[in-house]
Amino acid sequence: MSVILKTTKIIENQIDQFLDIVSECALLFGLGIEDYLAERTSQFEERLEAIRQNERKADELRVHIEKYLYEHTLIPENRGDVLAILENTDEVVDHIKDTILQFSIEQPKILSEFDDLFLQTTRASVQAVEMLASGVRSFFRDLYAVSNYIHKVYFFEKEADHLAERLKRQIFSTELDLANKVHLRYFTYQVEAISDYAQAVCDRLAIYVIKRQL
Numbered sequence: 001m002s003v004i005l006k007t008t009k010i011i012e013n014q015i016d017q018f019l020d021i022v023s024e025c026a027l028l029f030g031l032g033i034e035d036y037l038a039e040r041t042s043q044f045e046e047r048l049e050a051i052r053q054n055e056r057k058a059d060e061l062r063v064h065i066e067k068y069l070y071e072h073t074l075i076p077e078n079r080g081d082v083l084a085i086l087e088n089t090d091e092v093v094d095h096i097k098d099t100i101l102q103f104s105i106e107q108p109k110i111l112s113e114f115d116d117l118f119l120q121t122t123r124a125s126v127q128a129v130e131m132l133a134s135g136v137r138s139f140f141r142d143l144y145a146v147s148n149y150i151h152k153v154y155f156f157e158k159e160a161d162h163l164a165e166r167l168k169r170q171i172f173s174t175e176l177d178l179a180n181k182v183h184l185r186y187f188t189y190q191v192e193a194i195s196d197y198a199q200a201v202c203d204r205l206a207i208y209v210i211k212r213q214l
Helices: 009-037 041-072 076-106 112-139 143-172 178-213
Strands: none
Touching: 009 041, 009 076, 009 112, 009 178, 041 076, 076 112, 076 178, 112 143, 112 178, 143 178
């Protein structure tokens, strides 16, 4: 962690905890969508509640870390980059929570013929977030390893886009009424957008890595 910031062990551990939560939220989201498609309602709601709790923990950790960095960090020029990375990554968790919450509220009717592509799109987005968490972790330990994770985030983001397009084409080729088609398109987009959020963080992360290497 000392590669970027001169911090205490407590803050290093808290940044690690924050990134663990990011990864766990992505994994819970993937499991939650599997539960939803399999109509395991009570288990799905348990995943939602776990994500909600983790999102609150992530917010608390981020605020505490930011407060500490403002008050104690010895390298102010690095502090701004770190704060931006934490805030942007926290937005990914927020989107994960908002998306699974909308599933719970709106309860879209997903035909079984869409299950496979829905799951594939979900897994691609989950992988993008997992690679993001690893990339951010590497940012604090080994700058030269970050580009490998950024590349993987971009790969899974493209995969999610490709799968989501196939899913939307499949949806609109059916005899469902337009309202149902639009409803399913919305949820397809929300799942796909998780990978977009991860990519957006990586776009900024790549710039911060270049700055640190100059």
